[in-house]
Ligand SMILES: [Zn+2]
Ligand SMILES: [Zn+2]
C-alpha cells in the first residue's frame with residue numbers, strides 16, 4: 237500500500253517538480269535510497285523575509301503511510317516561530333496523526349510548510365525568541381532576525397540542490 | 400499491494416492535462432480513491448457522502464474512527480457499497496488508454512493541407528512513435544468508442560477551439576498505433592533477492608514475483624495466477640475480457656461471510672493461532688505479528704466481500720504474504736534500491752517526460 241502510493245507520488249512529482257508553475261517554491265523533491273526517505277529543497281516564498289534563500293527538507297515516511305503522516309524537518313537551520321532552531325522540527329498541525337488526512341500527499345505537505353513560512357503561528361512557538369518579536373508586532377526586528385539567519389544558514393547556489 | 404511498479408504503468412489524472420480535453424482530468428480524478436489515489440476498488444460510500452476503496456477505508460478506520468475527508472465520526476457499519484460506481488470505474492479503466500490516445504495532441508508539420516483519410520493512414524507510422532505514458536494493456540481490442548461517443552467528443556473538442564493542424568475527425572478515426580514496449584538496457588538490483596535485472600523486468604514483474612515466493616517458514620500458498628494478474632501488464636486488463644464475471648458474478652468465486660474483529664485482550668495466543676489456521680494463514684511469528692496478520696487479512700477479506708468481482712481467497716492470502724514481507728523488508732532496512740537503482744528509475748522517468756513534450 238505505502239510503496240505503491242509512494243511510487244505514484246514519485247511519478248507525479250517527476251511530472252510537476254520543478255516544471256509546474258503551480259509550485260514555484262518547490263525546487264526539488266526526490267526519494268533517497270528508499271521510497272520511505274525523501275529530500276526536498278524549497279525557496280522562501282515571495283514577500284516573506286525568507287524570499288531569496290533556500291532550505292532543505294528531510295522527509296521520513298512510516299510504512300503505515302498514508303494512514304499516518306510523514307515526518308518532515310528542515311535540513312539546515314532556519315529561524316521561524318514554529319520551527320525548532322536546533323533540530324529543524326516543524327510544528328504544523330497537519331503533520332500530527334490527529335489532524336493528518338490520508339488524502340494529502342507529500343506535495344500538499346510541502347505547500348503547507350511554505351504557507352507556514354509566510355503565516356507563522358505565534359501561539360505554538362518552537363522558537364521563543366523570534367516568536368516574541370512576532371507577538372510584540374516588531375516586524376522589522378522579526379524580518380531582520382530571520383534574514384540574519386537566512387544569510388548564515390540558507391543554502392547557497394554553490395551548495396547545489398540536494399539530490 | 401507492494402513491490403515497485405513499472406514507472407510507466409503509473410497513471411494519474413495529470414495525464415489528461417495537456418490533451419485536447421483537459422477537463423477529463425476531473426473525470427479521472429473523481430473515479431479515484433482519496434487514500435490510495437488509484438481507481439476505486441470496491442468503492443464504499445460513507446454516511447457523510449464520501450467514497451473510498453473498501454480496503455483503504457477499512458484499514459484507516461481500524462485506528463481512526465473518522466472520515467479522512469470531512470473528519471465526521473465514521474464506523475465500518477456506516478459504509479455502504481456503491482455498485483454502479485464500481486462498474487463505472489471498471490468500464491472507465493478499460494477504455495482509459497484508448498481515450499487518452501484519442502485526445503492526445505499530435506504534432507504535425509504546419510504545412511499539411513486538409514488532412515484526408517488516406518493521409519491519415521500515411522501518417523500512422525509517425526503517430527506510432529508518439530510515446531505512451533500509459534499502462535500497456537494485455538487486451539488490444541479496439542471498440543471502446545461507439546459512434547455516438549465519437550460525435551460527443553467531436554463536439555466537445557470543437558468547442559475548445561484549439562489551434563489544430565489536423566482535423567479532429569482524423570484523430571478520432573486514426574488507426575491505433577502498434578503497441579510498443581520500451582526497451583531499456585539499464586539494470587537495477589532487486590531489493591529482496593539482491594540479484595541484478597534489467598530495470599524493466601525489475602520494476603515490472605520481478606519484485607512482485609520475488610515477494611510472492613513463499614518463505615520456508617510459512618505455509619502461504621504461492622499462487623501464480625495472482626502474480627500474473629498483478630504485474631504492470633495484467634493490472635489494467637480491460638473489462639471486456641471479464642464481462643462475464645462482472646455482469647454475472649461467478650458462484651465459485653463468491654466469498655461467503657465477512658470476518659469480525661477480534662477482541663485480542665480476551666484471546667490467548669493459542670486461540671489466536673487456531674483462528675489463523677482456520678483461515679489457512681501462517682501461525683508463526685510474535686504475538687504482535689499474529690495480530691497484525693489477522694487485522695490485515697480482515698481488511699483484505701472484508702473488502703473482497705464488497706467487490707462485484709471477488710477474488711479467490713488464495714489470492715488474498717498471497718496478497719497478505721506480500722504485504723507482510725514488504726513490512727519486514729522496510730523494518731530491516733534492506734529494501735534499498737541503492738543510488739544506482741534510483742538514478743536509473745529517475746532517468747527513466749525523466750526520459751519518459753522529455754519524450755512526452
Ligand atoms: Zn483506495
Ligand atoms: Zn466525510
Ligand SMILES: [Zn+2]
Pocket residue numbers: 589590591592593594605606609
Ligand atoms: Zn528478487
